[in-house]
Amino acid sequence: QAVVTQEPSLTVSPGGTVTLTCGSSTGAVTSGHWPYWYQQKPGQAPRTLISDTSNKHSSTPARFSGSLLGGKAALTLSGAQPEDEAEYYCLLHYNAGRNCVFGGGTRLTVL
């Protein structure tokens, strides 16, 4: 079972830029892992931000973008807003989606 790693916590200033990353114990993350990114606020169900590395959901604010960076999947938030304070999870797909693993989540604070 692969282990997917994320930063436990990050802080960004309002209006600032932050990059969250998602690594895999099996090696470099590629587009073949179909990286997904989700946002979850306290007491709410998660919602999908990014699918397949960089595809935005219809409701995803333009300030969020997904990419591959240095062997990891990355979620970049440019121009952070107070409402972006949340937990962010990545999901990687292995063996053509037959096994999927979430990262432990990154708690993002906008302060």
Added chain:
Amino acid sequence: EVQLVESGGGLVQPGGSLRLSCAASGFTFSNFGMTWVRQAPGKGLEWLANIKRDGTETNYVDSVKGRFTISRDNAKNSLHLQMNSLRAEDTAVYYCVGSLTWGQGTLVTVSS
């Protein structure tokens, strides 16, 4: 509007069974693979199982293999999760996911 609504959660004793359902609307259900994800209290997300759009292939995380069964009824736009031999560590909110949309979740509590 794309919508997923889970039901069937509740309190069950260790060793018991429960069947979760997820009603889909607002999209062509049969065109999408579907997934169950759970979240234990205060913990992160855990991928549990997925099923192809035609139901011909299912996959599970090791911790539920042999105990949980994912299924779907495309005629009724519904997804199910049959959970047997439940353990205390199965206590969680269970989410149905598909077409990039998440349901609101249903709470399963395994306790005597």
